[in-house]
Amino acid sequence: MADKEFNIAVVGASGAVGREMIAVLEERNFPISSLSLLASARSEGNRLEFKGESIRVERLKHDSFKGVELALFSAGGSVSKEFAASAVKAGAVVIDNTSHFRMEPNVPLVVPEVNPETIATHKGIISNPNCSTIQMVVVLKPIHDAARIKRVVVSTYQSTSGAGKKAMDELFSQTVAILNQREIKVNVLPHQIAFNCLPHIDVFCDNGYTKEEIKMVNETKKILADPSIALTATCVRVPVFCGHSEAVNIQTERKLTAKEVRDLLSVAPGVEVVDDPANNSYPLAIEAAGKDPCYVGRIREDISTENGIDLWVVADNLRKGAALNAVQIAEYMVENSLLPWSP
Amino acid sequence: MADKEFNIAVVGASGAVGREMIAVLEERNFPISSLSLLASARSEGNRLEFKGESIRVERLKHDSFKGVELALFSAGGSVSKEFAASAVKAGAVVIDNTSHFRMEPNVPLVVPEVNPETIATHKGIISNPNCSTIQMVVVLKPIHDAARIKRVVVSTYQSTSGAGKKAMDELFSQTVAILNQREIKVNVLPHQIAFNCLPHIDVFCDNGYTKEEIKMVNETKKILADPSIALTATCVRVPVFCGHSEAVNIQTERKLTAKEVRDLLSVAPGVEVVDDPANNSYPLAIEAAGKDPCYVGRIREDISTENGIDLWVVADNLRKGAALNAVQIAEYMVENSLLPWSP
Numbered sequence: 006m007a008d009k010e011f012n013i014a015v016v017g018a019s020g021a022v023g024r025e026m027i028a029v030l031e032e033r034n035f036p037i038s039s040l041s042l043l044a045s046a047r048s049e050g051n052r053l054e055f056k057g058e059s060i061r062v063e064r065l066k067h068d069s070f071k072g073v074e075l076a077l078f079s080a081g082g083s084v085s086k087e088f089a090a091s092a093v094k095a096g097a098v099v100i101d102n103t104s105h106f107r108m109e110p111n112v113p114l115v116v117p118e119v120n121p122e123t124i125a126t127h128k129g130i131i132s133n134p135n136c137s138t139i140q141m142v143v144v145l146k147p148i149h150d151a152a153r154i155k156r157v158v159v160s161t162y163q164s165t166s167g168a169g170k171k172a173m174d175e176l177f178s179q180t181v182a183i184l185n186q187r188e189i190k191v192n193v194l195p196h197q198i199a200f201n202c203l204p205h206i207d208v209f210c211d212n213g214y215t216k217e218e219i220k221m222v223n224e225t226k227k228i229l230a231d232p233s234i235a236l237t238a239t240c241v242r243v244p245v246f247c248g249h250s251e252a253v254n255i256q257t258e259r260k261l262t263a264k265e266v267r268d269l270l271s272v273a274p275g276v277e278v279v280d281d282p283a284n285n286s287y288p289l290a291i292e293a294a295g296k297d298p299c300y301v302g303r304i305r306e307d308i309s310t311e312n313g314i315d316l317w318v319v320a321d322n323l324r325k326g327a328a329l330n331a332v333q334i335a336e337y338m339v340e341n342s343l344l345p346w347s348p
Numbered sequence: 349m350a351d352k353e354f355n356i357a358v359v360g361a362s363g364a365v366g367r368e369m370i371a372v373l374e375e376r377n378f379p380i381s382s383l384s385l386l387a388s389a390r391s392e393g394n395r396l397e398f399k400g401e402s403i404r405v406e407r408l409k410h411d412s413f414k415g416v417e418l419a420l421f422s423a424g425g426s427v428s429k430e431f432a433a434s435a436v437k438a439g440a441v442v443i444d445n446t447s448h449f450r451m452e453p454n455v456p457l458v459v460p461e462v463n464p465e466t467i468a469t470h471k472g473i474i475s476n477p478n479c480s481t482i483q484m485v486v487v488l489k490p491i492h493d494a495a496r497i498k499r500v501v502v503s504t505y506q507s508t509s510g511a512g513k514k515a516m517d518e519l520f521s522q523t524v525a526i527l528n529q530r531e532i533k534v535n536v537l538p539h540q541i542a543f544n545c546l547p548h549i550d551v552f553c554d555n556g557y558t559k560e561e562i563k564m565v566n567e568t569k570k571i572l573a574d575p576s577i578a579l580t581a582t583c584v585r586v587p588v589f590c591g592h593s594e595a596v597n598i599q600t601e602r603k604l605t606a607k608e609v610r611d612l613l614s615v616a617p618g619v620e621v622v623d624d625p626a627n628n629s630y631p632l633a634i635e636a637a638g639k640d641p642c643y644v645g646r647i648r649e650d651i652s653t654e655n656g657i658d659l660w661v662v663a664d665n666l667r668k669g670a671a672l673n674a675v676q677i678a679e680y681m682v683e684n685s686l687l688p689w690s691p
Binding site for chain 1: 499500501503505519520523524527538539540543544545546547548552555556557565578579580582584586587588589593595597606625626628630631632633634645646647648649650651652653656658660
């Protein structure tokens, strides 16, 4: 990495993804000269640790970005909508973790293992894809390159951390209440999540899909730069704290054997194959939590169609699904002298 | 119903499904003259309630079936293998909840809403399908009749009760241990189930599928009497006590709109449509538990293919998925004077 160091801002620093971003920046020793932590008035004055230093969380304002060269946004779509332009105007590159800019044609939507070449085309804003999309496309990419993907049917098993810290707290408190035979409270998620599965993430669209499901469809086409890939998704919240799992069914133009898929994925960047059924070995959310790779297993030839593959993909949705992917984009920019940026 | 009453035996009476069978027999006021509760030596001497009466659990032996006209088996495949013939020899009709006889050509595999006409063809043994198959085929049947199903991709979210009372206890005790930051014990299921998802139900086959997944494939073809239906499944255990959920993707020969599917299912026997996204209304495991219907919602036209439908099916796996389905078969036999049976 370069000797240069950069002024970084993390927007939404006290949220689940914000905290993970700070942890990942520290862990990967990202070259930082100053780190400013920004959040809403509610979190102002909180202090968060970075490399042994306690940093005060400041209130996000339009003039918060003076001197900032890279701003990592993860405070919700409305905050990105309001403040990203101010960051860009101040000279920062924004890596935005919300869905706000993702489908805009002049905003690259990036998974560094899949489409790093699009990073250099940015006009100030780079979008980080949705968590459930990221872990899937990392696995789809080598399969698409080898055999062209025609259609994907995916069902997700998404943890509460994907809905933020409050949703994790709700799973915890509902679980405690049920074990103690007390009444549960439902405040964050639409229904009881403890010991239950909710086929409902984000809001509903007119066609009956949720926005989360539509994100998986549209973002996959954009990241793989192939609008011909057909995809349907059912996104489900499950009573897991961290780590998203996905059952992915893939139909390809050219036949791939399970062994060929396993071989392709064994050497794919960002992927780790965990696939030894004889020893009950397959990816698990509790084992992926806190780890970087997208784990894939249960790789098998689909017995329902000519050229089909079934597999099971698991990743830490706060890391590869959000914070890590954003920091990897930033690292790519440093390595390729794309930072600091001038419009 | 007829005035006749019958001598009934429940084999595996003290298990999760056995207890549910006793409850369903009582609740539906099945015409019983005597009820004998049979189980392994371990449960011998236990007492279970039936209509206010306390009945002693007797040890299952080959001569346990004297005078028995109907035997409901739910004590595992090896017990059915060993003892079903003795029951039939004694003159009983066996309704077997295990997978042991399901794929035998001369054993009807019955979901009363789907293929009741096969009941009369039995030769002493009638098989109850796998829980995850039952709730799916009740929903597939009207769609198949209307538009011919070509291919199904299903991902399941199966509760621990499907693995028996001990698995439910394991979910409970692991959850308590985690909340109290104590070490968890893994004895019944292959890995930690608390706050985790396991893509592993039953044993693995050579082709990478689990036996549970293959059951869904083969049993669906047999029950719908159409080997041309292509099906792939990923079966996943989730940290839910009771109620199986399923994300089902269906491709049909003829196009059906979401409204047509909703209309078809609204009048389908055994099905209840719960599908009002605007009011966050869709089927949930916690709401299906203890209820009879197969609930279906999230009905939408699949945007990835011409003639596709996505939906979400939830049922109480111990009731419709096991005990209730078995008792419904027995009720059909009573109504159609198929009991008592003589070979």
